[in-house]
Amino acid sequence: MELEFLGTGAGSPARYRNVTSIALKLLDERNAVWLFDVGEGTQQQILRTTIRPRKVEKIFITHLHGDHIFGLPGFLSSRSFQGGDQPLTIYGPKGIRDYVQTSLRVSDTRLTYTLKFVELTENTKVFEDDTFRVDCQTLDHRIASFGYRVVEKDHTGELLVAKLQAAGVKPGPEYGKIKAGQDVTLADGTVVPSSDFIGPAQKGRIVTILGDTRRTANAYTLAADADVLVHESTFGQADGRIAHNYYHSTSTQAAEVAKKAHVKQLLLTHISARYVGKAAHELQSEARQVFPHTRVMKDFDQIPIPLQKN
Amino acid sequence: MELEFLGTGAGSPARYRNVTSIALKLLDERNAVWLFDVGEGTQQQILRTTIRPRKVEKIFITHLHGDHIFGLPGFLSSRSFQGGDQPLTIYGPKGIRDYVQTSLRVSDTRLTYTLKFVELTENTKVFEDDTFRVDCQTLDHRIASFGYRVVEKDHTGELLVAKLQAAGVKPGPEYGKIKAGQDVTLADGTVVPSSDFIGPAQKGRIVTILGDTRRTANAYTLAADADVLVHESTFGQADGRIAHNYYHSTSTQAAEVAKKAHVKQLLLTHISARYVGKAAHELQSEARQVFPHTRVMKDFDQIPIPLQKN
């Protein structure tokens, strides 16, 4: 599990920061990549990475501002052009379907794969299967904006083979039952309780990715105990009033969320083009005063998210 | 007057060729830039040039395929974001208005300038003022596709001041009248015929830019005697049948148009990603067999279009 930042700018593309897109690479976990926002030029950024468009299984859109969605029709077309044939689902605020379908219709684009839409209007469970669950909550932006909380389910503990053998349980179908959580009765009547022969569960990881937002209570809920919180930082500490007026956050406000939510790591993105070089570094320093484990992201930064040791 | 190629690829962006966009820089002529097609990432390409979005006065769309239009909403937003306040007109096939307006509405983008649309359905005069005239004609592509013929009006000849003075006409309001083409009668009754005192007119330039197309008759009409013909060359000579099936042209077909239309220079663009390095050079060699003044364009190539000596 790894995050790769495809665009870390705000508003308009700049020479060294493209507009927003974040890839959550789940190659080991499900041989898939999830994208969060697809600003214009995301497919060009992807050309400079090892990400293969056909592996993109889900796209989560935080909000419909152009710097977060204008790369979507092009990405979808190229995924098709490159022979992608697996279904793809787009989750996002109401309107995303209209935008994408109009773009594909007007341009006479016929996709080689099934495209599904899930439009969001309120706090809800977005997706769940055996290995992941994603929830969204509303944030506070000029238009509807969502934060996503991606929770990996706990990995079941390993089968304690040595211990089983010591207890006289020979390899065979019983091992599968025990691994699946069933108690087993041996030929001699001995009951082998499954729970005694399975190691501790490995805690799943939590990744929280927020859309553009002012300081808001739902951010804390979404970020609670996350391994990684990705938070916008359009402005610096000194521009709190501007941030408020434009429905954005400062570096320090992001750090306060990280601190109160007890996250392990804060990654700042959506950096205004006014902060270049030293000034971007300054955003990081400000945030670290509040929450030390903070980094300002650059385009193409890759952040591994390791499983925590039990 | 100069052409700058912002994207020279076909279909999907590639590492070294972005999708289609061409700038016709008319800085000396009207302090403006015209764009022909705006594929995704055009605004990012513009960041690497000296072109200022606010100077873009007109955008001509050849056809609605995604690789020619998906950069439009982002470009329009950024032009606004950067304080552009002059009106902008988009000319293109029916559907362009729906696409742009849906994109701007869904993304809640409010432009700081007036955006006008002129939708085209048939061969017509697209635009005319004192210095330029633009006509379009339909081409032969899978969807409606247009070629544009940009004709600069002839520059009036200079006032022959020395000759006027020799003829005894003193500087004064008469000079303005003669320059404007009016004959003047002096106090002594002498008639001064305007045409005797104005140098030869300077022929205006002709630039023809075609959208994606199969070989088709209108291409010749549009390109007749042009200073520059910009023609797609999606395929090489050997792939004539594929080109036909996909409604595209080969390098050699483009060269045949250039030759029969007596253009001065042929610029090939919309090069498939399969032709890299030597293979792209091969397209140029093939075309030169038919029409020597041919060049295959690369992204950021700049081609000056000088006035011809009378």
Ligand SMILES: [Zn+2]
């Ligand atoms: Zn934004």
Ligand SMILES: [Zn+2]
């Ligand atoms: Zn094309």
